[in-house]
Structures are given as structure tokens and as C-alpha cells.
Amino acid sequence: MAVYTDITDVELAGLLADFDLGVALSLKGVAEGVENSNFLLETEAGRYFLTIYERRVDPADLPFFLGLMRWLAEHGYPSATPIPDRAGEILKAVRGKPAAIVSFLSGLSVRRPGAVHCREAGAGLAALHLAATGFPGVRANDLGHAAWGPMFRGLKNQAEGLKPGLAATIDGDLAHLAEGWPTGLPEGVIHADYFPDNVFFKGGAFAGAIDFYFACVDALAYDIAVALNAWCFEPDGSFNITSARALVSGYESKRPLSDAERAALPILAHGAAMRFFLTRLHDWDATPTGALVKRKDPLEYERKLAVHRAAPDLVLFG
């Protein structure tokens, strides 16, 4: 949950004066998004989301993120789209921080996705990749495989503190990933954080995705790998093969995978687990106890790493 920046009625009126949205009718800070301050804003013109970007988002990346959201909405993908002000600007400022008003996307995220949700989510992810085709923006994946070794060098003590012996195990994983990481896979814009809480459903059907603030250009199949980890593990730590097959077949209903992409899924899933393990390990230590952000347990992803390490083909063959 997060509302880091307060916004007064007077500041809001000042912001809205630049837009053709009428006056504000209500404003509610929402407990959503750990990176930014988010408000549900109702004006005479309808409902919107007002986001104020906090320090974890690099302002230089905002034109990519907001441009992508606009592109996706214009290309038929159910995504919140930034609203331009009268001068055509979508990137605004509130209290000296970057801010944007985006359209409201309705739908409900699913807490415990089943195979049917996974199939829908997979299809929605392929639709995202297809809709983003041709988007001219470029942003490297700064949390991609090249970053993991350097990231872990500063986190070895934390890993040992979490579980004695873990640093050596992670070093082994990193060597394995560096050696076998696939090249030449089809690339494009990926969501890179396609977790259940970022995907909306209506009546069991995919209804849209939110939170594009990790989006970047990388292997498309890596996005599937992130999703397999996020959607297809049971609360007891076991991998649900039915859900995984449903997710991949949902994806392939819109965009069939090449043989190389399919063959790469096990190592991509191992790597995707590494990415979230490392950032959670970093945040676990870096988040002050009194912060208003809920810390995410790195051990959840340590267990996923162990699953991929022990049975690399699980993702594909069960």
C-alpha cells in the first residue's frame, strides 16, 4: 500500500485546470502500487487514476512507460491510457514530482489463480506482446540476466543471513544461468512484472493489465517465464503443471512459440525466479521497519529457485 505524497484540494484544482476534465468530484488515495502514490480521481468527465511517481521510478523512463500505455490502448489492448492535457502533455508535476492522469481500468485481480485464469492470463500476455509490436520506444531491462551477478555481489551476507549456505547455492545458479542463457530469441516489449495483482478479470475473462513500470525490451519468452513463476506455484510451494500448461497454451492461442523459445522456457523460468529473489532480498534488507510498504518475502522465490534447480524440465514436461 502506498500514498507517499499528499495532494490537497487546491493542488488538485491547479493540476486539473490544465485538463479538459472538469472539476474534481472525489479523490481517494488507494492502497495499491508500492512504487508510487496512487489516487482514484473522479471528475465531471469520468473516473481516472492519478499517479505521482516517487523516487523508485526514474523520471527518464516515464516517457517510455506512458508512451507504451498510450500505444497499447491505441492498438486495442485493454490498458489504462494516459490523458493528455490541453497542450498535449501527459507528463505533469505535483509538488515537484512527476505525475500523470490515466484512464480508469476496471476489473478484479485474482488472489489464487486456477488453470482457467492462467489460460486467460497467458492469452492476455500474448495480446500485450502483439499489441506492442511496432512501439518505437526502447528501454533496456536493467533487472535482466546481465544484472544478476553484480546485484548478488552486494547481497551475499543477506543471503547467508536468510539461510546458511545459500550464497554458494546462488553462486552456482548464477554460473548455470550465465553459461546457458539463450540468445537470439524473439524480442520485443515485455511487461516484466506480470503478476496476478497486475492482471484484471471480468467474469473469469482477461480484462486488462496494469502497472507497466518495469516494462522494457527483452526476450518475449522471458515474460512467460516471469508469469509461470508468479501464477503457477501453489501456496505450499509446489509447481502446478496444469496451470503452467494452461498459461502457455493460452499464450500460444494468440502467439505460437518457436521451438527455440519453448526449449528456453526452463532456464528462463530459473532466471526469472533469480530476478525476483534478488530484488526481494535487496528490498528485505533495505526497507525500514516502519515503512508503509509491505515487504515481500525473498524465501518464496528461494523456494522457486530450488524447484527449477532440481527439476529444470518441470516447466515444460512435468
Next chain:
Amino acid sequence: MAVYTDITDVELAGLLADFDLGVALSLKGVAEGVENSNFLLETEAGRYFLTIYERRVDPADLPFFLGLMRWLAEHGYPSATPIPDRAGEILKAVRGKPAAIVSFLSGLSVRRPGAVHCREAGAGLAALHLAATGFPGVRANDLGHAAWGPMFRGLKNQAEGLKPGLAATIDGDLAHLAEGWPTGLPEGVIHADYFPDNVFFKGGAFAGAIDFYFACVDALAYDIAVALNAWCFEPDGSFNITSARALVSGYESKRPLSDAERAALPILAHGAAMRFFLTRLHDWDATPTGALVKRKDPLEYERKLAVHRAAPDLVLFG
């Protein structure tokens, strides 16, 4: 900000199955209300607030609070109203906690109210008192003047810790309040927490009040006294007499005060400052550092106490 209780899509669907509101289209936890978990809920039937009552609210009081909200809405007061399920029940349960769905009330609260807002707020408070007339519910003010002495007995060390010598000063205030506290003033249902963040405006006009979870039966003029403290002090601690006059005259535009009520305002305002000083002093110490609740500074009300102590007639004559 507060979302203490999580609610899953499955639990929400279970709750809504009892209502004629269609299925859920979106659910957002809102950073509002320190006592409860609040969600903005959109269903096929419209927009609502879903509140889950946490431990600070006594479940035995909920029929009074919810009954009052319904009564007010039925009597023309702009208040969120509880929605009954198909069996006519308004008090429901989520995860074993009491919960209610209430209608969505739009409007914006004002961060720094001016005299015009104070006039509107005063008129809105009188409208509340008039609309509540005849409401059959009864709830004593458990934070009223009789409670302050006993409350402070357990807080003397905290007061001294805040400011050496403060305990004796507060004891003096309490003796003064006990001696001069007015009796026989017109009583009725009061809001008892009529602060700017609980009052909504649209286009500068009063648009409704929320958060009736301190409402009780007490002297109507005491509600004005609470509001004078909450609305008419400047950030520098000075009392804005123009705002105070506007608030009282707004009130009297709907419900003229008796001579006794008017004469009682100074001591009522002193007492109302004591009530918020004491609860803030208690919460200041009792709130764990890591809690998701923003602590409110007791010193703000210690300064207001000092103003009333030094110039008791300020509230009326400037």
C-alpha cells in the same frame, strides 16, 4: 491510511452473492479511515464503499452507527447509506469481522478551510443535527467530559514526557472543566468527529459528511465546539475569529443557538480540545512505530488547550 484486512476476489464474490448488486467490477483498498479497512467497490449496480470494522470499533455500537447513517440518508441528509442485503441485513461479516456496504458519497474534503468553507461546514453540521432529530438510537459519549479525568490518570507520565509541567496544567484544566461544565443544554445525536477530512464539498458548497463512528448523544453545542477547534485554527496555532464566526453563523442559519448554548461555547471548546488532546496523547504512546496508521500529534491540541485557557472568550468575541 488503513487496509488491515485483505479481501480476496472469492470472499468478495461470496459477500456480494447475498446482495442485489450484481458482480464486482473493481475493488480498491483506500488509504482512508484509521479505524477500519475501507474499499472502494464497483459492481454492476454502481459504486459503493465496503468497510470492514477492525478492533477499535465495538461491534455492539455498529447498529447505532449504521442505523444513524440510514436514518440521515432517509431524512434528506447527504450521508452514505448502508445497503441492505436481500434479507434486509446491513451488518455483514468478512473473515469473521463485521462489515457493511454503504453507498458512495462523492465530494472533496478541504485541506486548509477558509471562512467560506467554515460557514458551509457549520450549516452542514446544523443540518445533521436537524436530520437526526427523532432518531431512536441511543449511544453515550464514552469520550465525553466525564471520561477525561479517569483517562488522564493513566497518562500523566506521558504528558510530562511531552512537556515538563504539563500534567499539573492539565489537572488544572480538568478541575476548571469539571466545575464549570454546562448542564441542561439541548441534546441530540452529534457527529463528535466533525473534522475537515470528514466533510465533503462540491464547488465550494457543503456536500456531505462521512465517518459517523464516534457519533453519540450529547449536547448539540459540543459538536460545534469540536468543529471550532478542528476548522478555525491556523497552521501557526492562532485562532481565526473570522472562520469561527462564519462557522457559528452558518450553523445558526439552520438552527439558531439558545443564549445558554452560546454562553457555553467557550468552555465546550476548551473541553473539546481536552478530548482530542487526551486521545492523541494515548494513541501517541500506544501506536507501534511500524503501524500503518499516521500518528496525530498531541501537541497540536496542547496548543489549542493553551489558547482556550488563556482567552476563554476568544471563541465568541475575539
